[in-house]
Amino acid sequence: MVARLTGEGVRPHALAASVGSAGTLVGTAQALRLRRPDIAAHAVFPAEAPYGDPHAPTAAPRMNGTGGLGHGLRQPLLAPYEDEFAFAEVGHREALDGMRLLHRTQRIAVSASAAGAWLTASRALDEGPHGRHAVAVAASRGTVEEWTDAADH
Numbered sequence: 001m002v003a004r005l006t007g008e009g010v011r012p013h014a015l016a017a018s019v020g021s022a023g024t025l026v027g028t029a030q031a032l033r034l035r036r037p038d039i040a041a042h043a044v045f046p047a048e049a050p051y052g053d054p055h056a057p058t059a060a061p062r063m064n065g066t067g068g069l070g071h072g073l074r075q076p077l078l079a080p081y082e083d084e085f086a087f088a089e090v091g092h093r094e095a096l097d098g099m100r101l102l103h104r105t106q107r108i109a110v111s112a113s114a115a116g117a118w119l120t121a122s123r124a125l126d127e128g129p130h131g132r133h134a135v136a137v138a139a140s141r142g143t144v145e146e147w148t149d150a151a152d153h
Contacts, residue, residue: 114138
């Protein structure tokens with residue numbers, strides 16, 4: 001990915017990835033920072049299950065494959081690097097809206113967690129000068145159940 005971005009002349013200012021184990025986020029951030037040490041990396045969590053949430057997990061709908069562990073626990077791969085990331089939360093309904101928007105406007109299908117990463121990366125770009133780039137990690141195109149939920153909302 002770093003070679004492709006470099007070859008295309010893209011200098012990303014932000015990276016966003018929804019967090020499951022945090023391996024993709026941490027590894028991608030480390031690789032990008034070899035070329036772009038100042039890149040802002042965003043760890044995206046569901047609003048329904050934020051990072052380090054002291055409460056017990058609930059069965060509330062949220063972006064699949066993501067979320068805080070509850071009981072104050074933190075993802076072991078992310079915890080040592082917490083100070084290197086900004087933390088963002090995206091609600092389930094907002095992620096479903098993002099899925100539909102990307103499908104309608106760009107004709108791409110992404111999962112709710114990928115839509116959450118895209119929304120977060122987009123917000124990071126909105127905060128800076130025009131013409132900047134961001135990377136949003138899209139781990140999947142979404143399950144049939146996610147697309148059913150997205151269609152129902």
